[in-house]
Amino acid sequence: MPTTAERSAVFYGFSSHLDDLVDFANFLIQLLNGVQYGLLLFMLAAGLTLIFGIMGVVNLAHGSFYMLGAYLAWSLSSHLGSFAAALVVGTALSVVFGLVLERVLFRHFYRRDHLDQVLLTLGLIYVFEESRSLLWGDDVHGVPIPPLLRGSLALTDTLSYPFYRLFTMAVCVALALGLYLLISKTRLGMKIRAGAFNRDMTEALGVNIKLIHAVVFALGVALAAVAGMIAAPLSSVYPNMGSPVLIMCFVVVVIGGIGSVRGALIAALLVGLVDTFGQVLLPQIASMLVYMLMAAVLLWKPEGLFRS
């Protein structure tokens, strides 16, 4: 099984060192890699912070939804023979999964202590992890990049960037834009914001807050699962892949400020860039850099950059 460092190397997709970076072209590649990693983190952190900001639920099992997505991508694409079909079916399945989970468990925890939510979701991590083992086994799997997205885009004569990474960026940007429009421009978004602000009052005005919470929860689950699906060809699929991702999400949410989707975006890009450039420039302490960044932000602003 690959070590954490090897996994991250695959995940971020670089293998160059300081002298290479002298080259502006390589600087550009690292920049793109940093942004790509950051955007992926944003999708995850947005779901986490959305579920917390709107329902007040702490969800430590968020990393498990990412893992679920990755395994769905692997399993479905080999069964259906198409990555695109796997994406569509996988997204649908994860939405259904989110709705069922909300209905059966999470609904009863909206008004309970954070500690209860922490324990519930800790228990769920074990359940999901072992169910994954029963369903899909404990092997590491690679997910092939779909044929249409293989190859790379020539940026200059000597420099090219893989199509697939550009594709993940496009998906993340599209989803981020969609999320922004949904929350700030639509009627549903207005109800979501009202419900987060004052649940009882919103309900009294005739809004079906239960339905809205179910939708938001499923949306959060789907965001994490889609992130897992599109990351699968880059990072491969392996047991416990949710834990490091969950911790990175926490770092992003702590830096960005909890409940703030804008904060999550900026913090995710910051973390992505610091991590990527850290691996190239200061490989000895690279794994610590994002935590140092977090500590610095905490000293300066204990509630994060954009606490909503």
Add this chain to the structure above:
Amino acid sequence: MSAPAAHLEALPRSVNFILLLGLAALALFPFAASDFYQQMVTRMMILAILAMSLDLLQGVTGLVSLGHAAFFGIAGYALAFLTPQGEAVSLWWTLPVAMLAAGAAALVIGFFVVRTRGIYFIMVTMAFAQMIYYLVFNNKALGGSDGLYINFRPDAGLFDLENKRVFYYFTLACLLVVYAFLRRLLWSPFGRALAGIRVNEHRMRAVGYGSFGYKLSAFTVAGALAGMAGYLWGAQTGFVNPELMGFHMSAQVIMMLILGGMGNFAGAIVGAVAFEAVLELFKDLPSFGGFDAGKHWQLWIGLFIVAVICFAPRGLLGLLQRVTGRWNVDHD
């Protein structure tokens, strides 16, 4: 947001009586049990010390730390680092040094984390613990992911810790000392201030208590006590690795605490013992047909925890209190 979970600071006499019986059972246990079970109960007692140290934060002060295992691991590594390859090292200075190391780390990390609150605190403690985890994981001098061996248990001079029964009683003594210390602390003005911070931090600040200093002190003391547990763990198993300070270890301590019941330290002991017992039970499950139930213990422990939080949110001690409440006339 709901009101904080009810706390059980003063236990009714009937519950105290049952706990005293439990203590007597612990004292007599080595005479009735095999080596295997004696070592298992030693491990439970070490984890009980760890759980009690977290209870000072979580049950008393209201700070839920998801990174408490970091300090447990630091002290274990301190012992491994101080023990030479070929000989034992004195207990009398290495135990304080290991606890100081854990406490110092808690002081530094605490400086950053106690400024935050609630769910933020949970996330930040977890992130800092992860930082320490990676620091050790990537450090060749500390054995990296393989960990370090401790070939000799510390030398206590007066008694022989290599003897399993002596080690058992030494651990029991540590458990009792920590319990007595924490009970004393809980009912001191310092402990009352911590409890006040849990109930309403703003009010405490308004009355003139600088909550930052109190929370930082609690975090440091809890870190040092977790260090005692980590030291004992290293001494018992003769081995430390990064998983000791990992996310799952921290998570399990929280589970122990909630399983037992928070706020009075007895719950932490009950929880640690019960959690480990349940874990052993699940690992020993037989095969049904082709399905090896014991191999999938993580599934059962997960479902068990979900069931506990759904049906017994005040833990086993809360459950015990409800049951004994029927024949318990003297409510104090």
